[in-house]
Amino acid sequence: MSTTVGCLCGANQFQLKGSPAAKAYCHCQTCRDMYGGDLLSATAWSSDQLIWGKRASGTFKHPAKSITRHFCTFCGETLFGINRLGMTVIPNTLLVRNGCFPNDYSPAFHLFYEQRVINVEDDLPKYVAGWDGPLYISSRH
Secondary structure (H helix, E strand, O other), X not given: OEEEEEOOOOOOEEEEEOOOXXXXXXXXXXXXXXXXXXXXXXXXXXXXXXXEOOOOEEEEXXXXXXXXXXXXXXXXXXXXXXXXXXXXXXXXXXXXXXXXXXXXXOOOEEEOHHHOOOOOOOXXXXXXXXXXXXXXXXXXX
């Protein structure tokens, strides 16, 4: 599978090859800082799955965390981030606007749910932190 994605003004274009390694909602403070929302709906890809076409991007490295955000230098749209694991994180808002959602990229779980600022009522697994750790257990019955 190959998906072509571009920014709002068209100055940036890239292809995503294959399938994402993860599809999630992230509730961590770092994602809220970097992507400007209450939570981030995104897909994570290995770095070799993104192939640049047109390129006019800038970068912003978080001052204290191991994450970098890439954005269009013309329209300002966030293109993707590189997280502490070296994964390319594509916001689903970009995929939606490029006609790629919801069939292939619907989130399958929540990450860092303990750090959430809004409650989400759904049946997806909610991990306290990363997906290799424990599930969040609500104190409500």
